[in-house]
Amino acid sequence: MLYGVVDIGSNTVRLNVYRYENNKISVMFSNKENLGLVFYIKNEELTDEGIEKLVSVLKEMKNDLDYFKIKNYSFFSTASLRNIENRAEVIGIIKNKVNIEIDVLSGEEEGALSFCGSISTIKKDNGILIDVGGGSVEVVIFRDRKIKEKYSIPFGSLKVYNKYVSGMIPNEEESTLIKEIMYSKLDKIDFNEEKIPFMCGVGGSIRAMGKMIVDLHLQDKNNDLIDLKLLNHLKEELKYDNKDTYNRILHVKPSRIHTLVPTLIIVESIASYFGCDQLQISEFSVREGYLFKKMLNRCQNV
Missing domain, CATH: 3.30.420.150 (Exopolyphosphatase. Domain 2)
Structure with a gap:
């Protein structure tokens, strides 16, 4: 089965499509954008320009998921959205324009x-x-x-x-x-x-x-x-x-x-x-951990 994971980081936004078979995962497709969201944060808020660029990238990645007909996918963010004061506004705009939910991880x-x-x-x-x-x-x-x-x-x-x-x-x-x-x-x-x-x-x-x-x-x-x-x-x-x-x-x-x-x-x-x-x-990252724990219900002792 195929799973899509989109990691919205402060430096890059990355989509990985994984195949999960026999308790093993392999990356089938990857798309990365060096967006640098940190540079669009002013006075602890993501600027309108930053929001616009993020929405554009997320639309592209959602289109990739739709093209591959992947139904099991998740979008999550780390410090990129976690530490901004207009987080709720940004998530609402993304929901309205891209029709996706963002899981904002605590540190x-x-x-x-x-x-x-x-x-x-x-x-x-x-x-x-x-x-x-x-x-x-x-x-x-x-x-x-x-x-x-x-x-x-x-x-x-x-x-x-x-x-x-x-x-x-x-x-x-x-x-x-x-x-x-x-x-x-x-x-x-x-x-x-x-x-x-x-x-x-x-x-x-x-x-x-x-x-x-x-x-x-x-x-x-x-x-x-x-x-x-x-x-x-x-x-x-x-x-x-x-x-x-x-x-x-x-x-x-x-x-x-x-x-x-x-x-x-x-x-x-x-x-x-x-x-x-x-x-x-490590060759792996938070993306694989997200897939294991939140989508495959593994790592339950973590």
């Missing part, structure tokens, strides 16, 4: 679904999972492959870029400020953990970061676990706001040229805060 729910989507592939029973999105970072601490604590921090890669980066790549002063703010936000949560050696990373920018590590020959592509000390080496390779740095990122993931380094700083900050040594990058 904690988003983290749990990211864990649900990734748990089958996570190599360790204990650790921390982070989902770095454009508008927020979800942090999930797990023990014996079950969630122990989960938190949402409104400090995503695109939001960081938009607010704290003056050029394309953060300079040294900006990088230090981003790290200090990330630490202060983690301190406010008052985690009960001292050291967590293992980290699982979720999200497109983290996947792009992993590809950069391989492309720069910092680690072999067949190694599933990344030594987190390599993040400092990667940061050194990408520290200058110049054409050489742009070309390195463009060669690997052009759509992440502005969010890759902010993501790197966020991941390195969290890893340092918790004393993580190893990073596994």
Whole structure:
């Protein structure tokens, strides 16, 4: 059977069509738009222009679903709509113009679904999972492959870029400020953990970061676990706001040229805060978790 999942994120809007057979899923079709909704938020509200662009993209994706005659589908949003003050108005306009309902996930729910989507592939029973999105970072601490604590921090890669980066790549002063703010936000949560050696990373920018590590020959592509000390080496390779740095990122993931380094700083900050040594990058995301839990009724213990 085919299922459609549309993820309305702060950076991208993505439709995945999945085939579910014999307890396994495979992506049959995908459509992604780098909409960058964060740039259309003014005074904590999504602007009329942002609403218009979002409606246009959602109409296109709804047409894709209709073309494939997919009846089982869901549209959900993360920090993109969760953190705006005119959320009800935006959802009403989408309902009126596209004839779809939007499931707005809470931060904690988003983290749990990211864990649900990734748990089958996570190599360790204990650790921390982070989902770095454009508008927020979800942090999930797990023990014996079950969630122990989960938190949402409104400090995503695109939001960081938009607010704290003056050029394309953060300079040294900006990088230090981003790290200090990330630490202060983690301190406010008052985690009960001292050291967590293992980290699982979720999200497109983290996947792009992993590809950069391989492309720069910092680690072999067949190694599933990344030594987190390599993040400092990667940061050194990408520290200058110049054409050489742009070309390195463009060669690997052009759509992440502005969010890759902010993501790197966020991941390195969290890893340092918790004393993580190893990073596994998940091939799955909140979309698969949403499919599993909300549409297939799996992951019921999450």
